[in-house]
Amino acid sequence: MSTQTASSIFAKAPAPGLADPVHDAQSVFRSAMNALAQPGTVQQLDILTLSPPAPLSVAATALVLTLCDYDTPLWLDPTLATNGTVKNYIRFHTAAPFVESPAEAAFALVSDTKLLPAIASFAAGNAEYPDRSTTIVLMVDELTEDEGITLKGPGIKTEKQFSIAPAPAMFWQQMQDNSTLYPLGIDIIFAGTSQVAGLPRSTKITGLEA
Amino acid sequence: MTERVETQGISGEHYNFAYLDEQTKRMIRRAILKGIAVPGYQVPFAAREMPMPYGWGTGGVQVTAAVIGKNDCLKMIDQGSDDTTNAVALRNFFVETTGVDTTTKTKDASIIQTRHRIPEENLTKDQVLVYQVPIPEPLRFLEPRETETRKMHALEEYGLMHVKLYEDIAKFGHIATAYAYPVMVQDRYVMDPSPTPKFDNPKMDQMEALQLFGAGREKRIYAIPPHTKVVSLDFEDHPFEVTKFEQPCAICGAEEIYLDEVILDDAGNRMFVCSDSDFCEERRDVGHVGHLGTNPLEAEGND
Numbered sequence: 001m002s003t004q005t006a007s008s009i010f011a012k013a014p015a016p017g018l019a020d021p022v023h024d025a026q027s028v029f030r031s032a033m034n035a036l037a038q039p040g041t042v043q044q045l046d047i048l049t050l051s052p053p054a055p056l057s058v059a060a061t062a063l064v065l066t067l068c069d070y071d072t073p074l075w076l077d078p079t080l081a082t083n084g085t086v087k088n089y090i091r092f093h094t095a096a097p098f099v100e101s102p103a104e105a106a107f108a109l110v111s112d113t114k115l116l117p118a119i120a121s122f123a124a125g126n127a128e129y130p131d132r133s134t135t136i137v138l139m140v141d142e143l144t145e146d147e148g149i150t151l152k153g154p155g156i157k158t159e160k161q162f163s164i165a166p167a168p169a170m171f172w173q174q175m176q177d178n179s180t181l182y183p184l185g186i187d188i189i190f191a192g193t194s195q196v197a198g199l200p201r202s203t204k205i206t207g208l209e210a
Numbered sequence: 211m212t213e214r215v216e217t218q219g220i221s222g223e224h225y226n227f228a229y230l231d232e233q234t235k236r237m238i239r240r241a242i243l244k245g246i247a248v249p250g251y252q253v254p255f256a257a258r259e260m261p262m263p264y265g266w267g268t269g270g271v272q273v274t275a276a277v278i279g280k281n282d283c284l285k286m287i288d289q290g291s292d293d294t295t296n297a298v299a300l301r302n303f304f305v306e307t308t309g310v311d312t313t314t315k316t317k318d319a320s321i322i323q324t325r326h327r328i329p330e331e332n333l334t335k336d337q338v339l340v341y342q343v344p345i346p347e348p349l350r351f352l353e354p355r356e357t358e359t360r361k362m363h364a365l366e367e368y369g370l371m372h373v374k375l376y377e378d379i380a381k382f383g384h385i386a387t388a389y390a391y392p393v394m395v396q397d398r399y400v401m402d403p404s405p406t407p408k409f410d411n412p413k414m415d416q417m418e419a420l421q422l423f424g425a426g427r428e429k430r431i432y433a434i435p436p437h438t439k440v441v442s443l444d445f446e447d448h449p450f451e452v453t454k455f456e457q458p459c460a461i462c463g464a465e466e467i468y469l470d471e472v473i474l475d476d477a478g479n480r481m482f483v484c485s486d487s488d489f490c491e492e493r494r495d496v497g498h499v500g501h502l503g504t505n506p507l508e509a510e511g512n513d
Contacts, residue, residue, distance in 0.1 A: 033243065036435075037246050038436060067239065067243075129254075182398070183251060
């Protein structure tokens with residue numbers, strides 16, 4: 001193989017994944033675990049050397065590389081689904097099958113809150129297997145503790161204020177409806193630039209009018 | 211004491227970190243996240259065969275392996291003690307495959323894997339408590355079919371469990387279940403707290419630490435997030451009561467903690483000592499002494 005051919009192959013190759021797949025994935029998982037175990041707390045990710053293709057953020061990419069593989073049907077928002085570089089990157093690093101319908105997805109990756117479809121269109125599990133539901137990885141610009149809507153439930157001592165920006169219209173209303181399905185429903189992991197936060201179905205949401 | 215044990219490069223050369231391959235860890239991690247989202251619900255997972263027999267804690271080991279990182283400090287206990295066979299074997303397993311720091315001090319540990327006890331000391335929000343579970347299904351001895359128990363959980367149909375507790379009262383005059391005492395988690399799922407003595411049940415309620423449960427043979431993972439409501443099942447006229455001991459610990463004098471009975475000789479002499487070895491050690495270190503002194507083998511009348 002000539003050097004020219006090799007460099008042209010490298011030019012087309014997907015960007016690298018986690019630099020230390022074993023320990024990076026472990027630390028990202030611990031952050032995600034703590035995020036869902038303590039809803040509304042912002043968990044700082046360890047510094048990762050990831051250079052995912054735009055528009056993916058480091059945090060969202062780290063979550064997908066940590067949690068997805070050939071066992072997890074993945075739904076991409078319409079912008080990502082038409083982005084060949086992004087799809088190649090995710091396919092190369094995770095081998096996750098892409099699905100068209102949100103109801104078939106084990107995970108959903110949403111790069112912009114505006115592109116989030118109705119929460120009810122994702123899989124909520126069934127009464128005997130509430131775990132057969134979608135976990136949404138939702139990219140946001142900002143995650144803020146101690147202001148915004150009020151969260152209560154498992155993982156929260158009394159109550160916890162939390163907000164995301166940008167928050168799509170009717171988002172919190174939909175999440176409130178989602179929590180009424182408990183034990184069914186979807187879980188969300190918010191991915192900021194280098195932080196994550198969790199909102200499991202078990203969390204009750206109040207203070208929407210504020 | 212916290213000590214760093216040399217791994218002689220075993221982990222680097224022969225095993226992936228924490229023994230399990232990365233795909234297995236991802237599968238277990240996904241099950242843990244679901245378990246946290248639905249407290250008390252048993253999430254099925256594809257438990258692997260582990261290099262130890264079922265019943266030795268293969269479920270807890272897999273959960274710990276999926277959670278542990280190189281900066282963690284691991285405490286491993288079996289019936290409250292750091293020094294019993296199961297605890298020593300599993301601690302060495304993780305030392306060999308991860309090289310993490312280990313400790314016997316409850317407050318120094320970031321992950322505590324336990325067989326059948328909850329430490330006496332209150333746990334904090336930065337700690338994870340991993341339980342080894344033999345039979346995760348609290349209804350299994352009442353209804354052997356998984357299809358049926360699954361429906362019963364789906365429909366929140368727990369009458370059978372109350373009948374079982376009632377039959378205890380009818381037969382013995384009190385609820386005779388002393389360990390694996392069923393609990394209701396967040397007003398939704400009846401859960402088996404693993405064979406911990408019922409003495410430990412109240413500690414699960416509103417605990418600050420995350421509690422993870424792994425059952426390897428039965429292939430189930432479940433979880434209780436911090437600050438979750440955990441109520442032991444009972445009746446208004448027969449309220450839940452924890453086990454009470456008539457005497458304090460024989461060597462540290464602690465009261466209102468869980469005690470183990472130790473036979474001292476062939477003449478029927480026995481003593482009761484703390485089941486939590488670290489708790490007992492800490493108390494003796496600061497000068498507490500029980501009625502048999504710090505060394506019961508030298509106590510009077512014990513040849």
